[in-house]
Amino acid sequence: TPSDLRDILYFTTNLARRAGDLILEGSKAIHGISAKDVGEKKNSVDLVTEYDVKVEELVKEEIGRMYPEFKFIGEESYSAGSQHPLTDEPTFCVDPIDGTTNFVHGFPFVCISIGLIYYKRPVLGVVFNPFLDQLYTGVKGQGSYLHTRGAQYKLPLAPPRPLPSLSQALIAVEWGSDRSAPQITAKSDSFLRLAGDPNPSASRGGDKAKVEGGKMAHSLRSMGSAALNFSMVAQGGLDLYWEIGCWPWDICAGTVIAQEAGGLVTGSSKCSHNGDVTEEILTGRKYVVIRAIGDTEEEKGRDAQKR
Ligand code: LIP
Secondary structure, three states: HHHHHHHHHHHHHHHHHHHHHHHHHHHHOOOOOHHHHOOOOOOOOOOOHHHHHHHHHHHHHHHHHOOOOOOEHHHHHHOOOOOOOOOOOOEEEEEEEEEEHHHHHHOOOOOEEEEEOOOOOEEEEEEEOOOOOOEEEEEOOOOEEEEEEEEEOOOOOOOOOOOOHHOOOOOEOOOOOOOHHHHHHHHHHHHHHHHHHOOOOOOOOHHHHHHHOOOOOOOEEEOOOHHHHHHHHHHOOOOOEEEEEEOOHHHHHHHHHHHOOOEEEEEEHHOOOOOOOOOHHHHOOOOOEEOOOOOOOHHHHHHHHHH
């Protein structure tokens, strides 16, 4: 019920703040760390630290104490082999440190992302960046909020302005950790189509009229955290976020936060078959576009091999 969700939100928010303290503590401990303290998962850019594991343990334990009957999906538990099928039961879905690469480098776009799924739909999300003290919350049917420096703001901060075309958008994209040749080619081709000058003869001081008629986006951004990209679309700082190859814990909490702020979260059905963003999905609101991994048989096979 709405009041159950409010109680769960209160619990989850406090838990995210405790996890945030541990992330900050880890950041102090980790800086100056040697490469041996940073683990690699499927390849040398898929990083994990002892703090990813510690934060997940804390969150899992507290959830188990408060809601013993709820199921749990977590990035690190999943990597360690705890892979249960999604049911209709209430299920917490957690990324203990979203933006692990940023965490390792001291780039302050790092968060804990805690989502709740019920009947296979995300219904509650809390995303907390302890470095910037920004806490985003979203509850199905109850709106989404940014809490920062002691104040609370309803999202989006300003009414979404209609976007007639991609050419006026600020778009988040991510390189992700799959850098295999087909993936990196598809991604960089899409980046080029989104931000490259469509006029082949355009150059500095060239034919301005032709450039203005083009479709290139205002620019691309990468925050290095899916949950923070979703939250920034909800806030209104980004118009769109597009990524290939996210996991449920990357998108669960962010989905509710973005949807409750009026965004649309969509999988590959609204994208062209190679995952490219098309003009058709832009009809005047802020959009989050996400192409979930495992959408095609080919991707399912690749995922199974990866983890
Ligand atoms: C990361 C995402 C990021 C994506 C990376 C990775 P992590 O999560 O949030 O957007 O591009 O591939 O999945 O590994 O830092 O929890």
